[in-house]
Amino acid sequence: MEILTVENLSKNYGNVKALKGVSFSVPAGTVFGILGPNGSGKTTLLGIVMDVLKASGGGYKLFGETPTNDHRKQMGTLLETPNFYHYLSAVQNLKIAAAIKGRGLDDIERVLEVVNLSNRKNSKFSTYSLGMKQRLAIGAALLGNPDVLVFDEPTNGLDPVGIAEIRELIKKLSQQGKTIIMASHLLDEVEKVCTHVAILKLGTLITHGDVNEILVNEDMVEVSSPDLQQLKNVLQQMSGTTKVDIADKVVRVFFPAGTSDLGAINQFCFNNGIVISHLQLKKKSLESKFFELTN
């Protein structure tokens, strides 16, 4: 089943076209990344899906149906910023969220535990640090253990430990079979947790689909030896490569997808009098793919 289907969605702010006829769908059970630089339309798209923004054209479906409030109640969503009543505590704020979602109050302690806020649960939201506010918003999204989660820049404002914890949490939720839709401009983040991806640029959908299908169009092999220049010169003579360059103290050798052979590279170097100290096959990074697509 498709959790979200976006059909020719567009949004104009005056003369600015924030979304230009975007269409894609999110299959159930995937971790779906919506990637794009700032201003590419990620939050606008999710804002329309959450009914806080009005589309200028096109439409969308939730759970294969015309969207209703009840569909949103079945989803846990963090959109753009943590939105809470500043004068209330974490628990008091979560009581409001639970009441609107139609969930019981018994889940509040659990989600506070998950996002490590139990010890500050009775402090006013206004006294929280940016990271704590973000964690509370993620906790609120987890209320009632929904099957679909929507996270817009979930690691915003978190310290490195917090970022790692949230990534682990997302992976864990994914393993439980939940569908996660995650908008981010942090390519590294999407690469680490997403199974599917849609790439937006200035309101236009550039590509979407399985992360592996989108990214694996080239093999990149990292090779290293004491004399990198000599290594590069030798590898340039090897047949089947598309490009050879030096980056970050390694020589990178590119092959068409699925054609690299590490044994052959090792043998080739050895035959040419070079003993290699490092040999590793890497997918082309999402970052380089992303820049290639959006620039």
Add this chain to the structure above:
Amino acid sequence: MQKLLKTEWLKLKHYNAFIVLSSFFALGVFTTNYIVFTVNKNIVGKINTAGLVSSFNPYDFTKTWQTTSYATGWLLILPALLLIILVTNEFTYRTNRQNIIDGWSRQEFISVKIALAVITALATTLLVIITALVFGLFSGTSFSLNGFSHVGFFLLKALSYNLLAVLISVWIRRTGFAIGLYFIYLGAENIISQLLDVWSLKLRADNNIDLGSMGDYLPMNASDGLLTFPDNPLKSITKANLPTDYTWLVVIMAIVYVVLFYYLSRRRIVNTDL
């Protein structure tokens, strides 16, 4: 709706501004009426003994409903202020968005704000009834429901003030600007209303055309105009020269304006980006 109101109560019950402004209002209602009561007793009452104005006590039964409604009407700015703060807070904290994201419809969001405005109007009206009763009983006259229609006018005025507060809040969204605009609007409408009233007098005197006090046909002055201080015998003498009070017309217009405020507030929330 009961579920929506319960959720709204969760937002309110720990909010200091709500507690402080509500307490100020309740205290203000009693204090204002006490001042009017005391001034009348100590000043106007003494004139009475000189025989200049005979037997005028604004808190006697039949008049107490009108006097309390009129005096309390001046304080309706306080609950309106509270409503502006409560509604614009949602935009400031962006909780209006979160409420929708979590599963309220836009209609539910605006409905509960309107319900809050109506409940506040009903609560202030209840306070007026209690205050009118207390001061009426202290005046030494026997209980009567004559003149109770003025309490109805008070309710209409409270609804007008509160729904205008909601309307301005959902259009302006920022607390400071919304409060500023609310006061500017009340002031501006009052000036225009007075000019229209003068014109009405002139039409009556010069051309014998009686269109009533036209200032009362403006949105806030409609409900304002319904609430007046009880006429003392001196004022009654001059009344013959004033334009006719088309009370029924003003009541209808006040109701139409309240409905219009609701309609425009709803339209804003349901149809635009939040």
